[in-house]
Amino acid sequence: MRRVSVFGATGSVGRQTLDLIGRAAGEYQVVALSAGTDATALAELAREHRAELAVIADEAALPELRARLTGSGIEAAGGPGALVEAAEREADWVMSAIVGAAGIAVSLAVAGRGGTLALANKETLVAAGPLLMAAAERSGATILPVDSEHSAVFQALAGEDLRSVERVIITASGGAFRNRPLEELAHVTVDEASSHPNWDMGQRITIDSASMFNKALELIETKEFFGIPPEKIETVVHPESLVHALVGYIDGALMAHVGPPDMRHAIGYALHWPERRDLPVARLDLAEIGQLTFRAPDPARYPALDLARRVMETGGRAGAAFNAAKEQALDGFIAGQIGFLRMAEVVEGTLDAMSAENGLGNAVDDLDMVMETDRTARDYARRLMRADRE
Numbered sequence: 001m002r003r004v005s006v007f008g009a010t011g012s013v014g015r016q017t018l019d020l021i022g023r024a025a026g027e028y029q030v031v032a033l034s035a036g037t038d039a040t041a042l043a044e045l046a047r048e049h050r051a052e053l054a055v056i057a058d059e060a061a062l063p064e065l066r067a068r069l070t071g072s073g074i075e076a077a078g079g080p081g082a083l084v085e086a087a088e089r090e091a092d093w094v095m096s097a098i099v100g101a102a103g104i105a106v107s108l109a110v111a112g113r114g115g116t117l118a119l120a121n122k123e124t125l126v127a128a129g130p131l132l133m134a135a136a137e138r139s140g141a142t143i144l145p146v147d148s149e150h151s152a153v154f155q156a157l158a159g160e161d162l163r164s165v166e167r168v169i170i171t172a173s174g175g176a177f178r179n180r181p182l183e184e185l186a187h188v189t190v191d192e193a194s195s196h197p198n199w200d201m202g203q204r205i206t207i208d209s210a211s212m213f214n215k216a217l218e219l220i221e222t223k224e225f226f227g228i229p230p231e232k233i234e235t236v237v238h239p240e241s242l243v244h245a246l247v248g249y250i251d252g253a254l255m256a257h258v259g260p261p262d263m264r265h266a267i268g269y270a271l272h273w274p275e276r277r278d279l280p281v282a283r284l285d286l287a288e289i290g291q292l293t294f295r296a297p298d299p300a301r302y303p304a305l306d307l308a309r310r311v312m313e314t315g316g317r318a319g320a321a322f323n324a325a326k327e328q329a330l331d332g333f334i335a336g337q338i339g340f341l342r343m344a345e346v347v348e349g350t351l352d353a354m355s356a357e358n359g360l361g362n363a364v365d366d367l368d369m370v371m372e373t374d375r376t377a378r379d380y381a382r383r384l385m386r387a388d389r390e
């Protein structure tokens with residue numbers, strides 16, 4: 001029996017992970033499942049998958065979780081500290097799929113303990129990449145990327161020498177507004193931004209896809225995970241979302257990873273690695289698809305991409321600041337406080353303010369420093385958004 005835990009179990013990636021685990025339930029013992037606030041959904045999943053432990057991040061929801069688990073024999077715990085303790089529990093394979101900076105501590109705890117970390121929470125690599133990789137190095141933990149593009153790069157690199165990589169190309173669907181006239185973007189609504197043309201994902205990453213902040217995070221993720229220098233990382237708009245990434249080698253070969261836009265491929269690959277198993281994803285009929293299209297991203301439409309370049313060049317605390325400012329701006333957009341295009345300006349303004357203070361490029365030594373940078377960036381971003389309303 002493989003012992004597995006899923007953090008962010010009630011989310012889009014978490015549920016798809018449990019779907020795959022549930023199909024071969026006899027092979028797995030579920031150790032811990034976690035959720036942010038939804039005790040009802042968490043208790044249901046914990047009972048269904050016979051978890052040992054259920055952790056709710058919101059402590060106020062712990063009594064509700066306890067009540068729902070009465071008689072099940074499943075342990076219940078609550079609060080961010082309990083999340084980290086659960087991440088430190090012995091498990092062979094752990095999915096880190098909490099959304100946002102709230103998932104960083106869990107990823108770091110798993111990497112520090114050892115075993116296999118299936119990493120969907122890209123924010124960990126963006127805000128704390130060197131810390132995560134160093135922790136895994138020390139403990140001997142294996143980290144497998146679960147973001148579809150990074151799983152694709154990982155697969156296209158298998159058996160190759162990193163020194164013969166000339167470039168990595170991360171594809172981008174272009175998101176919800178890829179065909180909207182630029183002058184209309186200032187007035188798009190949260191509802192419109194929350195629907196993705198190809199992928200079915202959580203609301204936050206869906207909006208980040210429309211603004212390309214998701215792609216910006218993924219460029220940084222590529223640098224941190226694979227150690228590829230920024231100048232070798234490219235992005236191309238590919239509206240069909242069938243080619244997930246390409247690796248270009250020094251002999252001119254391009255190895256592309258092609259598959260349906262279904263996260264269960266990347267999740268299943270990480271679950272069964274180094275083997276491949278039959279997965280319940282559609283098989284592509286290329287003749288029916290007919291053609292694949294690609295185009296260069298328009299920098300005026302997607303300012304987040306230039307901001308990612310700046311973050312990669314600055315390094316150090318810039319990733320944590322960038323991610324936190326982005327999360328705060330996204331909260332502001334969802335709450336109707338700022339317009340869609342204002343998000344990138346708020347993030348840029350935050351980076352400007354923090355560069356002026358100096359030390360943005362200083363290396364992050366530990367999780368405390370990451371979280372302190374995160375708080376400072378959120379304060380700046382909030383101030384910029386408040387100034388908008390005054």
Ligand code: NAD
Nearest residue numbers: 008009010011012013035036057098099102120121201202
């Ligand atoms: P989601 O919003 O659907 O689910 C998020 C999960 O995190 C839920 O279980 C929620 O309860 C939990 N959560 C939210 N806030 C929390 C907090 N403060 N503390 C503890 N738990 C909290 O998100 P998702 O779309 O599944 O994305 C999860 C992660 O995977 C993100 O980092 C995202 O960027 C990444 N990712 C997602 C997809 C996708 O297809 N959805 C693809 C690639 C990468």
Ligand code: MG
Nearest residue numbers: 147148149218
């Ligand atoms: Mg992705």
